Amino acid sequence: MTSEVQAARPSAVTPDRLEHSAAALRRRASRLKIVLGSVLAGVVVVPILLANVLPLPDPLEQDLSQRRLPPFTDGHLFGTDQLGRDLLSRILHGGQVSLTIGVLAVLVSGVVGVVAGAAAGYYGRWVDAVVSRLLEAQLSVPLLLLLLLVVALFGPSITVITLVIAFAQWPEPARLTRAMVLVEREKPYVAAARVLGLRRAGVLVRHVVPNIVNQVVVVMLLLLAQAVLLESALSFLGAGVERPHPTWGRIIADGQGYITTSWWLVTLTGLVIVLLVVGVNLLGDGLRDRVSRSRGGKGEPQ
């Protein structure tokens, strides 16, 4: 229909049609998710990273004459809590705890998951049997109870909470990696590398894993979102990093009793969590759409 098309017969594929094709719509949707996700996550992450530099009151400084001030009073943007501490400062410092634990937990669970999943998928036989049994068993474990128990056992330090969350999360990268390696190991390049004399472990590490690592890394973002949620749930239940460190779950648990008179304690803290987690999830989802498009969009693990 357009004049640029020089063919004798006008093509049915017009720019207008391309614009509205499913592929173009999908691409726009994933771009929208990536942009929106980055903005939402950035709005929370950047202030958290800058918390020590920003002109904020100390998160632990109490002032009993300034208890439970509503937002926007006396320079307290988010108001103050039941002990007169600045809520914004507490939320940002709590965010540092959450993000540290979240990032570390995802790194640990990612490494463990990829190693276990790749070994199970590539070597098969008894390695696969052991890993698959473990993955299955974890489904029937009363997980939260076990996590609370372990935190009670070893004390609520950042290390313990990180490891506990990593334990809860390793099945996801493991299952995904195993499934992808199972497909990958049947491809001709694996046989070719073997014929060229590379040992099995070498093929796995140098060729198979690099081919799948992109998709696993994208899933890590989604795991980070879950890790942040799990950390806040643990600290809500009293298994958070010990006082006086502010943590998101504990700010909400402590503020629960004042919800009718001081709504901001629970509401604003929760909104910050939601913003961050929605942002990270959107970003991860958008990136996954992009990465897994070539694989027919079937990359989503459960």
Next chain:
Amino acid sequence: MARYLALRIAQSLLTVFLIVSTVFVLVRLAPGDPAAAVGGPLATTEDLQAIREEMGLVDSVPQQYWHFITGLLQGDLGMSYSFREPALDVVLERLPYTITLAGAAILLTALVAIPLGVFTARRANTGWDLGANVGTIAGQSMPEFWTGIMLLTLLAVVVPIFPASGFTTWSGLVLPAVTIALLQVALISRLVHREMAANLAAPYVTVARSRGSAERALTWRYAFANSSIPVLTALGTRFASMLNGVVVVEVVFAWPGIGSLVVRALETRDYPLIQATVLVTSLLAIGVQLLVDLLYPLLDPRVRVGKAVSR
């Protein structure tokens, strides 16, 4: 079939045994003296020693374990320290509440998530699709304890429609079930969407359409029937994990179920109660998963129990 079933049950029992043994060891490694928790701050050293003897805590850990296993086989899980009743009875008393809550939540989830997932899959790559996609991402990004507190404040305190806590009337079930369902709907509807979209794009649907089958039949009798197994599996797994205690939501709503019991048992170092809870909930969770597996042949005639369907 019978052989498969026997094997599965044996495997499940072994898993439960391993879980229970792990927890047995873990609670005994944990710091904190259960005798001190029972005796209270005024107990003397002699009192504490007497309490420990009464609880069987003076024996060595292997002896305690042997005692625990022999008791287990006789259905005796010891007395709960804090309730002064057989631990098993305490757990079984709470169990109906958790089953009720989990059942209501999973029913609500299925009723909302399946139509939502099917609807958006029928409209793949439209604004509806994107909207639902972003909406479900938001749904799975909210901490349950926070949504719980917010719903509670809005619908039980500010506008008192529902009771704030506990389970005295059936309307008390609404808020906790909705809180759980908010997250679960997000997860399940995404799965339904994905499965439906894949099936609707499959050649057999195109063939059926070209033969003149109605869209409604294509959606439900063909595509949905073929999506039902993964969806049922996911619903079953979710339900099973809820039986392990919807801990956070039960704590927020002071729901008298397993979840709030667990938190209390951990606080008071109530070993028998922790063990009884773990035993009962893992048995139930594994039982539900087994049941779901056995339902497959009813949904898909190609599936024989014990054999995976090849696709």
